[in-house]
Every structure is written in structure tokens, then in C-alpha cells.
Amino acid sequence: MKFDVPLVSGRLIKRYKRFMADVTLDAFEEVVTAHCANSGSMMGLTREGIRVWLTPSDNPKRKLKYSWELLEIDGAMVGINTSRPNGLVEEALRDGRIPELAGFDNLRREVKYGKNSRIDILLEDRDLQKTYVEVKNVTLARGDMGLAEFPDAVTTRGAKHLSELADMVREGHQAAMVFLVQRNDCDAVAIARDIDKAYGAAFDAALEAGVQVYALGCEISSEEIIPNRPIKLAF
Template identity: 65%
Template sequence: MKFAAPLVSGRLVKRYKRFLADVILDADGREVTAHCANPGSMLGLKEPGSRVWLSHSDNPKRKLKYSWEIIEADGALVGINTAHPNKLVEEAIEAGRIEALSGYASLRREVKYGKNSRIDILLESADGHKTYVEVKNVHLMRQAGLAEFPDSVTARGAKHLQELADMVAEGHSAVMVFLVQRPDCSTLSLAADIDPNYASAFQQAKDVGVAAYAIGCDVRQDGIDAVKPVAINV
């Protein structure tokens, strides 16, 4: 995934109200407020003074012209925009970088399913068999090389696991893909101390046949690509 235009660098002042971040731009020293498309706690990724990169929009309908895309943390560039993972996983599937999800006849995004939900990606084989793919963004690293999910309590995430389990019960396939938006992790685990309910729901879904894969990202100032398998240790 390439960014539409070069990113703007700056220093983080603070992240607040979940979706706002104040940043001092390197170019002219102005302080701007950027949209932070990330509902999580961003544990370890909101230290004041951190180097960050923003995208800029000329859309006159947008109140905030800047969006926070990347932060430098632990010596690596980390993607924090949770609007990107579905596209990144779609690109990885189409490029054959998630081997278990290759070879399907069609791929569709945001398809209605279950009681009142939309699946991130629906794969269908030539014979009509469906595979429901839920994507979760990961960027928490508390131990070197170990990515963890979630970084805050996510009742919605537990709900998604139950819905995937329901699809398996109906005879379909279901997969959870963890998209690790950082290049410095080789293994992924669940942060059961942060959300024990999610960890329990994950195990229950796994026990009934929901599969799980993780893929790590190459994060650059000009773009982000999901490129390498990450082992899951659960």
C-alpha cells in the first residue's frame, strides 16, 4: 500500500480523546491537530516527543486535514492507522503472501453476515465454499520481538470471534488474521492480562475450528506492506 502523497514529519505533543493528536511539524514548527484513527489504548505508542508522520488531505469537507499514520518506537517505524489493515491483508492475500488463503476464485470486502455484522473479507472458492476472514490490527510490543493483542479491552473483538465460530458451525470456514503493523516482531501472543475475556473467546473459537494467522508489515515513510508470516504462540 502506497501513501497517496509524501508524509509530513513532526513530533508528538499528545494523543487525547482517543481520536485526536497534537503534533509539532518539523517543516515550520506549527502545531496541528491530527485525526488518530485508532480506538485502542496505543500502549507504548503515544510518548510525547516521539517522531511521527502524518498524511495530509485537501478535502474541503474534512475538519482535520492531517491523519496520524506512523510513529517511531523501539527503533522501528510502527503503523498506527487502523483504517489500513483490511486493505493490507487483501493485498497480501492477492499476492499469495498468506499461503493458506491463496487460490480462491473471489474476494469481497465488508460483506453482511451473521445477525447484524459485516465480515472484513469473504473468500469464495470455485465450488462455492466460503471462508470468512476477520482482520485485527496489532501494534503492541511489551517484550522485544513479541506482538500482543489486544492493547485494551475489546468486547467487540470477542463478539467477532463468536460470529466466526457460528460460521464454522454452519459448515463454512472462518479465519482470524492478525495484521502486525510493525517489522520487529516474529511472534504473536494474546494479552490475556489486558483482556482475559478475549483470550477465553479466542480459545473457544479455536477449539471449534476457527483458524488464525498473523502477518507482519514492512513499514516505510512511503507505504506499508504485509510481507512476512508471524508465528502465533497461544
């Protein structure tokens, strides 16, 4: 995925109210407020002074001109915009980068299913076999070098999605969880059970029910994000 417009670089001042971040732009030495499309805690990623990249918009109807896309911390490039992962995983699926999920004839996004939910990606083949694919953006890394973890905050919604994936398997369909690791310094992913025990239990139950789990890493630069690196599962 190439960014539609050139990104603007700057330095983070602070993230606040979850969805807002103040940034000093490099080019103009101007302080702007950017939209932060990430509902997680962003643990370890909001250090004052880190380099960040923003997408500018010329839409006059937008309240905030900039959206926070990337950051660099301790030499690692990290993608934090959670509106991107579904499209990145779709790109990977269409390019056959997850071989176990290849061979579909139709791909749809945001399809209603379960208990008032929407599946991120629904794959269908000619025999009407359905595979429900849930995508999670992974940005947390702490302690062991090279190990990414999910979630970075308690996620009741995430546990609910795992339960619904298990329900789809019991109904005779296939279901898969794809962890998209948007860090270029990690080669494995694990569940952060100390952060959310309920999510860990729901994950174990989903595995036992037959939900498939895959992880994909990304090459990240200020020009593009390419979901193409195999990531080990450390469960």
C-alpha cells in the same frame, strides 16, 4: 501499499479524546491537530516527542487536514491507522502471501453476516465455499523483545467477532483470523490475556471450533507498508 501522497513528519505532543493528536510539524514548526484512526489504547505508543508521520488532505470538507499514519518508537516503525489493515491483508491475499488462504475466485470486503456484523473479507471459490476472514491490527509490544500482543484494551466487539467466526465454521464454512502486526520489530504474536480475559476465552473457543489463525508482519517506511513477513503464533 504505497501512500497516495508524501507523508509529513513531526513530533507528537499528545493524543487525547482517543481520536485526536497534537503534533509539531518538522517542516513548519507549526502545531496541528491530526485525526487518530485508532480506537485502541495505543499502549506504549503515545510518548511525548516521538517521531510521527501524517497524511495531509486537501479536502475542504474535512474538519482535520491531517491523519496520523505512522510512528517511530525505540527504533521500531509502527502503523497505527486502523483504516489500513483490511486493504493490506487484501493485498497480501491477492499476492498469495498467506498460502493457506490462496485459491479463491472472488474477494469481497465488509459483507454482512452473523448478528448484525460485517466480515472484513469474504473469500469465495467456484464451488461456493466461503471463508470468512477477520482482520486485527496489532501494535502492542511490551516486555519480551520481538513479541507483539493483541488486544491492547478490552474489546467486547472483538470477542463477539470471534464467536461469530466460530458460528460460521459450525454452519459448514471456513473462518480465519488474521493478525496484522504493523511493527517491524516483532516476529511473534500472542494474546494479551491479562488485558482482556474475555477475549482470551473467546479466542480459545474459536480455535476449538475450528477457526484458523494466521499472522502477518509488515515492512514499514514513510513511503509504503508491505505486508509480507511471516509471524509466529505464540498461543
